[in-house]
Amino acid sequence: MNVSTNIKIDEDMKYHKIPDETIRRMPMYLRALSLLEQDACQTISSRQLAQQLHLNPPQIRKDLSYFGAFGKRGIGYPVQSTVQQIRKILKLDGTQSAALIGAGRLGTAIAAYPGFSVFGFEVASIFDIAPKKIGKKIGAMTVEDAADLDTLKKRKIRLAILAVPAEAAQSCAEALVQAGVKGILNLSPSCLAVPRRVKVVTIDIAMALGVLPYYM
Amino acid sequence: MNVSTNIKIDEDMKYHKIPDETIRRMPMYLRALSLLEQDACQTISSRQLAQQLHLNPPQIRKDLSYFGAFGKRGIGYPVQSTVQQIRKILKLDGTQSAALIGAGRLGTAIAAYPGFSVFGFEVASIFDIAPKKIGKKIGAMTVEDAADLDTLKKRKIRLAILAVPAEAAQSCAEALVQAGVKGILNLSPSCLAVPRRVKVVTIDIAMALGVLPYYM
DNA sequence: TATTGTTTGTGAATGTGAGTACAAATATCA
DNA sequence: TGATATTTGTACTCACATTCACAAACAATA
Structure with a gap:
């Protein structure tokens, strides 16, 4: 039923589907290794790194090995070059500009x-819908009118951080998609509906708190 | 275990090991059902709920069935009583007081x-280490000295939200554990070492953002 | 050089969670 | 009442993720 070319390509290119959980951990590795790099640490073993991050050594080795053989047997992983590799893998080499939507308390905290x-992100512009906030200065930036979100396309900003109330989140998300945004970090307690090509990660602070009493 | 809680739930919990992923989703259900309750909605089917939350209906049914048979075949789940059940399961019936550590921008946003x-949480007190901030008013609360964290024991506050810089997080966590705190929501990019009896949930905003470019 | 100790990379085994399919239960309507 | 449509609860199957175990590679040292 299936096409033989697919199989052949898979074999030839040693294609592995990389687990989402592995991707989720990669920024952890990147941060830890970046700190080690600052401390002029040359190499680190999976055992040492696992101790820092409360993970198992084989987990780290397997995660990294999905992308190639970065380490040296008997030695460990070279900190500097592994940092560069992970940056490339996560497409975090170079600066990533992000738009921040919502200049309330949370938005202000995020902006600062x-x-x-560490990951090369910078908040490049801030938007809000409230006339009172538009024109206000937050750090070095001026709050822009959320009605002008479509200017993101010209500025080639494809990443957005959504720090608006839950009621406004869906309509904001749609405006962002319209403006060509490809990834959204949603900080509101809402479930966004977006085209499949757009990646959304939602952080719901209250929900995270909500599981704690169960385990206590 | 606690004898005063619903017996049927405790029995069910003995026989099935409940997946962590299920627990993680329960607050989602609780929030969605709470909203429906406010809209005077009597019942909801797993299909409708799944549509709202972008999940599969059987997932929801299986999750809820770990704790008993809440639904009625042909009808769906009674909104009001299911909300009460989930509150009990997550130990969210009654008010849960939490201490907030860190009165910076993020802490201030969290406080407000x-x-x-929705989950019955209230921020009952705010602490900081900076003399400038101690005594300051945030909403109706006064910022207390983080050196007095041990007063949490007397006040029977067993939940804390940690909104301090990464460098300070570990020492704060240790002070919190010393003060009898049993659950910590860690908002700093750090990996806390705590006794096993203490539950930590870490939210790392930059890390969540870090995976987006990979998928774009 | 030979030996010992360390560490990676990876196939295999194990564990965990999600999706499927269907019987049982209930409502609705002719 | 009988027939049909809807929905839950759950056994079974499948997919994904983690852990284990070990060979291969390298360093250090006698």
Whole structure:
């Protein structure tokens, strides 16, 4: 029933479907290795790294091996070049500009958050719908009118952070998709409906808190 | 185990090991059903709920059935009583007081976040280490000295939200454990080491953003 | 050089979760 | 009442993810 070319390509290119869970862990590795790089650490073994991240060594080795053989047997992984490799894999080499939607308390906190730089992200512009907030300064940026979201296309910004109330999230998401955005980090407690080509990651703080009492 | 909780639920929990993924989804169901309850919706089918949450109907049925048979065949799930059941399961009946550590921008945003009330959470007190911030008013609360974290034991607060820089996170976590805290929502990009009896959930915003370019 | 100790990369085994299919239960309507 | 449509609960199957176990590769040292 299936096409033989697919199989052949799979064999020839040693194609493996990379688990989503592996992708989810890659930024962990990138951050940890970046810190080690700053400390002038040359190499690190999967055992040491696993200790830091509370993971099992074989997990780390398998994750990294999906993308090639970065390590050296008897030695470990070379910190600097592995950082570069992971950056390439995650498409985080070079600066990634992101638009921030929502200039409320959460949006303001996100705009000032220093933790994005490890991954090469920068918040390039801030939007809000409230006339009171438009024109206001947040750090070095001026809040723009959310009605002008379509300018993102010209500016080639394809990444957005959505920090608006749940009621506004879906309509914002649609405007972002219209503006050519390809990835959305949704910080509102809502389930966004977007075309399949657009990737959404939702962080719901209250929901994360919601599981804690169960385990206590 | 606790004898005062619903006996039937405890019995069911003995015989089935409930998947962590199921627990993770329960707050989703709780939120969605709470909204439906506000709209005076009497019952909802797994199909309708799945459509809202972008899940498969059998997934929802299986998740709920771990805790008993809440639904009625041919009808669906009674909204009101299922909400109450899930609250009981997640130990979210009654108000859950949480301490917020860190009165920076993110902490301030968290303190004012309205989304906790659906689950019965309330931020009961705010702590910081910076002398400048101690004594400051945030909403109706006064920022307390993080050196006094041990007062949480007396106040019987067993839940904490950690909104401090990564460098301070581990020492804060240790102080919280010392103060009898049993669950920590960690909002810093750090991997906390705590005794096994303490449950930690970490939300790393930059890391969540870090996977997006890969999929674009 | 030979030996010992360390570490990676990976096939195999194990464990966990998701999807499918269907019987049982209920409502609706002719 | 009988027939049809709807929906739950669950056994079974399949897919995905983690862990184990070990050969291959390298360093260090005598």
